[in-house]
Amino acid sequence: FEAIDLWNDYKKGTTKEEMKERMRKAVNDVASYGTQYIRAQTDCTDPNLTGIKAAIEVRDELKDNITIQVVAFPQNGMYSFEENGKTGRDLVEEALKxxxxxxxxxxxxxxxxxxxxESVKEIVRLxxxxxxxxxxxxxxxxxxxARYLEQLNAEAMKQGYGPYTTASHT
Incomplete structure (x- = not known):
């Protein structure tokens, strides 16, 4: 939780270009060791979605050299975060769009x-x-x-998510 608190303070004063520069540096660093695929948990609990916008631009810019998947990650929670009338859940959906x-x-x-x-259910719905x-x-x-892993698996089955689910819809 301390790391999350530190990030919350840091992200407030960071521009999209600064984030993109740091992302490019990190991608180039791991690519130099042979990494070809990255999944980037990108905080979207920022009403401006600065990190998401930066990560999508870097992903698209570097797509010929490395595969990057951008995760719309609500660092401060889907329901415990709200700012400027937007919840973390709202921002996850905006990031997906x-x-x-x-x-x-x-x-x-x-x-x-x-x-x-409830956030687990909404994750699967989205x-x-x-x-x-x-x-x-x-x-x-x-x-x-905590049984969130079990809840996620159960919810995926109930909602018919993914190729491995066997839930019937009657």
Whole structure:
């Protein structure tokens, strides 16, 4: 949580061009070691979607050299974040409309376990609606009672997400 707090302060004063410059440097660094594919969890809890816009531009700019998947990642939660009348959930959807490749999530960063469970349901709904991949940080908590991974799997089955689901729709 400390890293998230530090990032929240840092991102407020960073421009899209500064983010793109850092992203290009990071991509070039890992590509020099042979990396060909990157999945970038890109914070979208910024009403301007600065990081998302930067990541999409870098992805498109470097597409002939490396494959980058941009995750619309609500770092501060889908429901526990709201700024300028937009929730983290709203911003995830905006990021998907802009061209993000994956729906991200962080259910343990919601205000309650119930909100975390609801965010898991919404992640799957958005992935189906926009035909996107899912990338959720659902096992990143010290809470031994957290069952977000199980909830994500169950929700994917219920909603018929992906090629591996066997849920019937009657």
């Amino acid at each position: 802009l061209g993000a490749d994956c729906v991200g999530g962080i259910p343990h960063n919601e205000w309650s376990p119930e909100d975390g469970a 992935a189906i609606k926009y035909d996107k991949l899912i990338d959720v940080h659902c096992d990143e908590t010290d809470d031994a009672e």
